[in-house]
Amino acid sequence: xxxxxxxxxxxxxxxxxxxxxxxxxxxxxxxxxxxxxxxxxxxxxxxxxxxxxxxxxxxxxxxxxxxxxxxxxxxxxxxxxxxxxxxxxxxxxxxxxxxxxxxxxxxxxxxxxxxxxxxxxxxxxxxxxxxxxxxxxxxxxxxxxxxxxxxxxxxxxxxxxxxxxxxxxxxxxxxxxxxxxxxxxxxxxxxxxxxxxxxxxxxxxxxxxxxxxxxxxxxxxxxxxxxxxxxxxxxxxxxxxxxxxxxxxxxxxxxxxxxxxxxxxxxxxxxxxxxxxxxxxxxxxxxxxxxxxxxxxxxxxxxxxxxxxxxxxxxxxxxxxxxxxxxxxxxxxxxxxxxxxxxxxxxxxxxxxxxxxxxxxxxxxxxxxxxxxxxxxxxxxxxxxxxxxxxxxxxxxxxxxxxxxxx
Numbered sequence: 001x002x003x004x005x006x007x008x009x010x011x012x013x014x015x016x017x018x019x020x021x022x023x024x025x026x027x028x029x030x031x032x033x034x035x036x037x038x039x040x041x042x043x044x045x046x047x048x049x050x051x052x053x054x055x056x057x058x059x060x061x062x063x064x065x066x067x068x069x070x071x072x073x074x075x076x077x078x079x080x081x082x083x084x085x086x087x088x089x090x091x092x093x094x095x096x097x098x099x100x101x102x103x104x105x106x107x108x109x110x111x112x113x114x115x116x117x118x119x120x121x122x123x124x125x126x127x128x129x130x131x132x133x134x135x136x137x138x139x140x141x142x143x144x145x146x147x148x149x150x151x152x153x154x155x156x157x158x159x160x161x162x163x164x165x166x167x168x169x170x171x172x173x174x175x176x177x178x179x180x181x182x183x184x185x186x187x188x189x190x191x192x193x194x195x196x197x198x199x200x201x202x203x204x205x206x207x208x209x210x211x212x213x214x215x216x217x218x219x220x221x222x223x224x225x226x227x228x229x230x231x232x233x234x235x236x237x238x239x240x241x242x243x244x245x246x247x248x249x250x251x252x253x254x255x256x257x258x259x260x261x262x263x264x265x266x267x268x269x270x271x272x273x274x275x276x277x278x279x280x281x282x283x284x285x286x287x288x289x290x291x292x293x294x295x296x297x298x299x300x301x302x303x304x305x306x307x308x309x310x311x312x313x314x315x316x317x318x319x320x321x322x323x324x325x326x327x328x329x330x331x332x333x334x335x336x337x338x339x340x341x342x343x344x345x346x347x348x349x350x351x352x353x354x355x356x357x358x359x360x361x362x363x364x365x366x367x368x369x370x371x372x373x374x375x376x377x378x379x380x381x382x383x384x385x386x387x388x389x390x391x392x393x394x395x396x397x398x399x400x401x402x403x404x405x406x407x
Contacts, residue, residue, distance in 0.1 A: 006178045013170045014163075021163060025155045032151050036144040037124075041115070043073040044126035047090075047137035074140040078105055081133040094140075108136050117141065195245060202234035202241075209234075244375040251382040258300030258386045265295045265304065265336050265407070269329050272308040276316060284321035285342075290328040295336045297407050299387045307383045308338075310376040311403055315342035318401065332406065339394075341402040347393070355393050356381045 076096055079088040107118050108125045115126045122142050128135045209231040213224055273289050280287035315325045319342040328339045347355060356377050384391035384405055394402040
């Protein structure tokens, strides 16, 4: 699928590039053709303006500002009487046979248009009537053909070279552009696999409990209460997992929008600490805090409470019996800074970049014993991003792990 997507990206990009190059070269070709035609017409007009019977002068050189447009174009003119008989031919130094002269005049007279091309003779003509008869000026168009031919060849060479270079660049860029898609695709597949695995365990337990209850139908319900309680516990775990997954899915789709209001971050931090004191006591963890009062932000109270709960729960779980958790809330650079640090086993150096990945657990077996699914920090990151805050793992070494959120 990803290879097909990359090929499609390259194909579409090169089609657009080809279309742009063709339009550019077509515009350049038409511009040069029009300019050559205008220069030829100016040369014809100058030839017609030359007085009849005068001495023919070629283009004058050495004029300030350079030569006039079309001054180097070979021209000759013919003057005819009212009966269309040739009175005078002004060759202007051009070698001209009688056959070419007669053919040019004949074709020009056969054409009703004032100006036009004589393709077989490579000439362009311009007619002008006056009281004495008809003047026809002819100009050689071989320079136009040669200029356009040179332009076409050079454009073709430049275009093919540029197209090949852009094709190579597009191939390289396609790898960079597809890389986030590959990463997202891999994360999605891993997410589905991990979610299926996590849901499989409680479902297996629930089905096993149901089988046990079905095999003891004749017994009173109170005799099988343990299986009912266990089934409910597993169902509650599964419900929590599904709710967490739905939260992440809605966040990815942009449908989980926080309701912002003025929130006293100091108060909700203190409330979260009070709520987790019994949890810390049961786990044999010392919970300390340094909270600067009256720190306010614009945020969603429910989401921020959940963020604090995730960080505190995570710290207490991994601090271990006899460990210590320190929560500090202070102002840094005019912004509230929340730091949650805990003692305990450090996260391996090679895995610190993955702590916010969904279903990530440094020690999967021990995390399962603690009831974790590896979604907490992912949810914390989503909540922080909704508040335009930056959450990061500051350090995890020497038996001390520190998370911080800069609002």
